[in-house]
Each structure stands twice: as C-alpha cells, then as structure tokens.
C-alpha cells in the first residue's frame with residue numbers, strides 16, 4: 001500500500017476547550033489549528049509532534065459518528081490515520097484484500113486532505129483512516 005507514516009491519531013472528546021488543557025499544559029504541545037468539518041459533524045483541534053498530529057474531535061451534532069462513539073465507549077482514541085500516496089488506490093487495494101470499506105471513494109477531510117475509512121469490524125477493532133494530499 002506504500003504508506004509513509006502515521007498522519008494523525010484521532011481522539012474523541014466532549015469538549016476541545018477542556019481537553020486541550022492536558023495537551024498544552026501537561027504535554028507541552030501547541031494547538032496550531034482548529035477547523036469544523038461540516039460533512040463529518042465534528043470540530044477538530046490539531047497538535048503536531050514530529051511528523052504526526054494529534055486530532056481532537058468534538059461532535060457538533062448528536063448524529064455525529066463521534067457523538068455516537070462517546071455515548072457508547074466514552075472519550076478516548078477514536079481512529080488512527082495513515083498517510084499514503086493516493087487514498088483511492090489504497091482503498092481499492094484494501095477492498096481487494098477483503099477489507100470492508102466505509103468509504104468506497106475518498107472524500108474531503110480536515111486540512112484539505114482526501115480521506116477514506118476502513119471499517120473497524122474488519123481491521124481488528126481499530127477504525128482506520130487513509131489520507132493523502
């Protein structure tokens with residue numbers, strides 16, 4: 001699949017305002033951007049460490065996948081995102097190897113990336129995102 005690195009780790013939180021205090025005051029990271037992804041019904045806040053980002057995800061709607069996740073499992077790690085050359089090729093390859101796709105085709109994600117998700121039921125319980133520029 002030619003993945004290059006972990007692009008980000010998504011963490012579901014009830015409140016970015018409250019949760020970011022830990023990342024800033026304890027871990028010493030800096031929140032360099034916030035963005036609302038309307039299509040995904042989430043507000044995001046980004047921190048960078050090395051090549052990898054931490055993406056806090058706060059639901060903006062009770063129907064958001066992140067709101068459902070928090071309701072069922074509480075706050076915590078929501079997904080892991082890998083960077084690849086071409087997300088659509090990666091999705092196609094994963095499907096050809098028997099993985100159930102959430103997204104048959106890439107869609108718009110935060111920071112202008114193209115993203116696509118693999119279903120956690122076929123990835124050992126880890127919601128997996130592939131993204132590319």
Ligand code: CMX
Pocket residue numbers: 010037040042055057065066068069072078079102109110117119120121125126127
């Ligand atoms: N990690 C692992 N398992 C998860 C999960 C997650 N993040 N979210 C849901 N599941 C599990 C549930 O626990 C449930 O398992 P059980 O059947 O054992 O109870 C199962 O998947 C189905 O969950 P559900 O609550 O019934 O929810 P849906 O089937 O409606 O949706 C999913 C699940 C993964 C398809 C949906 O959340 C989705 O499409 N996620 C991808 C999009 C997304 O999360 N976007 C937000 C972030 C976007 C960004 O980074 O910009």
